[in-house]
Amino acid sequence: MKITILFGTESGNAQLVSEDIADALRGDHTVDVHDMADFPVSDLDAGTLYLCVCSTYGDGELPKSAFPFFRGLQESQTSLEGVRYAVFGLGDSDYIYSYSLGSEIIDKSLTAKGAQRIAEYGRHDAAAGEDPSPIGVEWAREVVAEFAAVA
């Protein structure tokens, strides 16, 4: 299976989780990891499973590295029908109002262009103190299993 992990990060935590997910999946799949800042929307294709790992910044805003991808989605005239993705949001429930909202902005933008979100919406709460990497890896394995079942 071809899997592309796209991360949106401010502090680097989402990148770390993405690289750990990639390491865990690499044995069985072809996995690429890209910063959303360097990934053109026009590269999204129907044959690949996209795992979007995105944090939240400020008062529920996108992290800096997700902005170019978000703008690309806003400006894109092309339908993303057939593109399938799953979302893993990193947040901090100390800031309950904005908890995990950044990833939701990416989710809504992809859906708005016709892409289809599959599987569980993964979330990690930094305030809970658990390491996000194993939680992200477990989430990714479930997504991959579900994608394999429908593909």
Next chain:
Amino acid sequence: MTGISHSIAIVGSGPAGCYLAQSLRREIPDAELVVIEKLPVPYGLVRYGVAADHQGTKAVSRQFDRLFDREEVHFIGNVEIGNVGGSISLDELRQMFDVVVLATGLSDDVPLGIPGSDLPGVVGAGRVTRALNVHPLTPTDGMYAGESTLIVGAGNVAIDIARLLAKTTAAFSGSDVDDELRHAITKDLRRIEVVGRSSAGQARFDLAMLRELGQLDGVAFEFHEASSPPTGDEMAFVEIDADEAIAKRKLLTEIATREVTNPRVTIAFRFGLIAEQILGEGHVERVRFRASDGLGEAVEIAANSVFSAVGFRQAADDRLRRDTLVSSIALPEEGRLDAGLYCAGWLRTGPRGSIPTHRSEAKRIAGMIASDLTELASRGTSGLEALRRATRSSSIGWSSWLSIDEYERSHAGNERVRAKIRSVDTMLKLARNPRMADAHP
């Protein structure tokens, strides 16, 4: 390039130093990278400056653990670099390594600099944050808030202090706060004044920080503005986001009008006031302010204690003063001080920018160093080995920190993530004899 690749020493293991190590590892995979820390324990501001209840922010340390665990970045703790009194002078360090980067931060509170600011009962916000984070070199004496306290400043640090003082013990679940000290400071506290010089809309705090404060149980809020809020026209002339200013004022109004029955603590926000003098007989009793618009009347606010949260600067006893290190080829604003000598983080920028800002800054500085290194021959010897030889009796390495870390986690109290060790001696004993961890609590 000669035999071995370039060796790079980063002085300071706070977020700026560790982000730089991370970027340098990606930029120059074969460089020898060493992070040197004055204390036996790593992470500087992440461990001691980020409020004890913001574990989500502290979790950035997982990225840094990775550098030392797996990516061949070397940690050398308990080594202070300084030309006067350090264990190794900067010149000596520069002879060992091809590149030295100073990322020692700004740890000292900017003093209020007004009459009365040396009265007992006046404490810097950074000092109390560090003390509640169990910083070994931060004295905890004189930190009693009394029944009412006043925080000068209205940035995120002021909000941190208000929150640390107003929260219940139970609400510190999952933190590593010093409970005993927090109780000693706050046991009689009923009222917190947060006083800013700007208007409410221009205040420096982030909305998310105020929202978090606004959710505390048993806390009532007041919102006072000395001068009339600026009109839309006036706002066009100041450098603020008008939407953000409106949102800040709206949120303050909203939390101040919320009904709270029998509040445990009241937090009063006041804006447009400049502190002029702290008054009291032998101890803080009240603070006098003038209106920052020059029109309003002077006011006096009673308080048993004052926390100053108006910024950070280099500590007076800091052994590496940036202003004395700048050479003729320096571009200090870009981070280059001399050939092979750089600075990063708050030492470079001043006390501006959040932790993640310094991640992008680190990428830029790492790129600059990598490009400079194409012109600089490696001296071909290991800086790490030379430094270890020179500090053999005192320095400790990563595995020692892991022993201390394990001890702190395993001794955490109920609902706490770790019990930090305050004494450097105890840290060093644990570092040298990890089995001590089993011996006594």
